[in-house]
Amino acid sequence: MRRIINLRPGRGGIVLWGALPFLMAGVAYAVASSARLAANPNDKLLPPFESFVAAIARLALNPDPRTGDYLMWVDTLASLERLGIGLAVATALALVLGVAVGLIPYIRAGLSPVIGVISMIPPMAVLPVLFIVFGLDELSKVVLIVFGVAPFLVRDLALKVADMPREQLIKAQTLGASTWQIVVRVVLPQMLPRLIDAVRLSLGPAWLFLISAEAIAATEGLGYRIFLVRRYMAMDVILPYVAWITLLAFLSDAGLRWINARFFPWLQAGKGQS
Amino acid sequence: MSRLLVRNVWKEYPGQVVLERLSLEIASGEFCALVGPSGCGKTTFLRMLLGEESPTRGTIELDGKPLVAEPGPDRGVVFQRYSVFPHLTVLQNVIIGREFERSPFLGKLFGAKRRAAEEEAEEVLNEVGLSAHRAKYPAELSGGMQQRLAISQALIRKPKVLLLDEPFGALDAGTKSQMYELLLRLWAEHKMSIFMVTHDLKEGFTLATRVLAFDKVRIDPQAPGAYGATVTYNLPLEDKIAAMAAA
Numbered sequence: 001m002r003r004i005i006n007l008r009p010g011r012g013g014i015v016l017w018g019a020l021p022f023l024m025a026g027v028a029y030a031v032a033s034s035a036r037l038a039a040n041p042n043d044k045l046l047p048p049f050e051s052f053v054a055a056i057a058r059l060a061l062n063p064d065p066r067t068g069d070y071l072m073w074v075d076t077l078a079s080l081e082r083l084g085i086g087l088a089v090a091t092a093l094a095l096v097l098g099v100a101v102g103l104i105p106y107i108r109a110g111l112s113p114v115i116g117v118i119s120m121i122p123p124m125a126v127l128p129v130l131f132i133v134f135g136l137d138e139l140s141k142v143v144l145i146v147f148g149v150a151p152f153l154v155r156d157l158a159l160k161v162a163d164m165p166r167e168q169l170i171k172a173q174t175l176g177a178s179t180w181q182i183v184v185r186v187v188l189p190q191m192l193p194r195l196i197d198a199v200r201l202s203l204g205p206a207w208l209f210l211i212s213a214e215a216i217a218a219t220e221g222l223g224y225r226i227f228l229v230r231r232y233m234a235m236d237v238i239l240p241y242v243a244w245i246t247l248l249a250f251l252s253d254a255g256l257r258w259i260n261a262r263f264f265p266w267l268q269a270g271k272g273q274s
Numbered sequence: 275m276s277r278l279l280v281r282n283v284w285k286e287y288p289g290q291v292v293l294e295r296l297s298l299e300i301a302s303g304e305f306c307a308l309v310g311p312s313g314c315g316k317t318t319f320l321r322m323l324l325g326e327e328s329p330t331r332g333t334i335e336l337d338g339k340p341l342v343a344e345p346g347p348d349r350g351v352v353f354q355r356y357s358v359f360p361h362l363t364v365l366q367n368v369i370i371g372r373e374f375e376r377s378p379f380l381g382k383l384f385g386a387k388r389r390a391a392e393e394e395a396e397e398v399l400n401e402v403g404l405s406a407h408r409a410k411y412p413a414e415l416s417g418g419m420q421q422r423l424a425i426s427q428a429l430i431r432k433p434k435v436l437l438l439d440e441p442f443g444a445l446d447a448g449t450k451s452q453m454y455e456l457l458l459r460l461w462a463e464h465k466m467s468i469f470m471v472t473h474d475l476k477e478g479f480t481l482a483t484r485v486l487a488f489d490k491v492r493i494d495p496q497a498p499g500a501y502g503a504t505v506t507y508n509l510p511l512e513d514k515i516a517a518m519a520a521a
Contacts, residue, residue, distance in 0.1 A: 165356035170326055171424075172359075175371040175431055176347035181381040185370060189361045266361045269411035 086145025094153030102161025119151030307478030310488035350428030
């Protein structure tokens, strides 16, 4: 018998083993659901799969009788807009501050302590402050995402800039580069894919902050809807919404990964060889 | 022209003297090999020539002018590793020197100017034998090819002085001898001064017109940092200097 560390699944095996946990979860849900429904046909905790389809059809394909909106799309659009603006602002901040802090000693001396302290403030603890200062509208939700994600992105990028081989910066100087030219031709092009990776890692926190803010004060949004229908124990809406959010997060992660592979071919160069 | 004058240079760190009483006069166009054991300050000396560090005491003059305390285009450099930009292709790595020079804001050339820079780069790549690999990224090149790229990158700005920090330390013996040939040819063609740090005494004597041996002359066993190293031997290799003058 060979050691288990030397046994590898084939291509079909990888698909099968990867799908297995999903299948098991689905089967477990179906079994538990049908058991509860047999005891009580009106059970709300584990509704049957058909009720998910009905709920999605009601929210996504038919206009709401009161407002005339297609609620699921309105929610999705509102949430993605907040998330997109928040992440874009945080990424832009990280790009400017991260490169400046990592590359320029005077800016590092001036800013890195204050960034270190800000990044330790729990963002949810200042949410009331944000609501008071920026009101209950869009701005406070976007600011919460920026506040929660940007310090991590800035510090991560600053560390990566500071970790660049000193040889490269010296070499650029011996080729006559100014500080600005070093930033645009040497540092930024190498840091963009690293920044995108960092943004991928912060997608989870960003969604967390978005849904928290929406749960507390909003009039539409995916997080708002979930917390609204919780009052009626409407699992038939909550579970599809959670699945939808997960799918959106998964797709944005895959999209960012694709951008890295597509626009930064040098990252992969030479990895296939030797 | 690139006459180097070193006058009583010291380099001290807190609690440690690295170099002491260093005085040298090197004529233009010489090929100097800096040899000596590890930690004897030869790389520190190279960094001072580069402008990455400045002497604690004393002065270094290049052509009668004190050396600027930061790296600049009059002094090219090749390190043992990380000398080339991993995100640029071979050709882009070479033209970037011209782009820094001619495009202050974007650091990028377009149109006719770019084609001119590319032609110039092609010439340099031809000289070092990399033309066939112009579209590859450094990670796709072998160690010797990467070092050839690093040298051609430095050559495009036509530096007066070329500084080499153990450039061939990571290469195998066969590649090394090819690189020696290349380096000597480029040195003769471009008429620049070369300073090369090396661990390998034989390499130093094979290539250089002058070998500078760094070592500590005084050692205090109770305080290893009390005395620094200096140039213990300054050996001009007369026959090579004569050959250089004849050429």
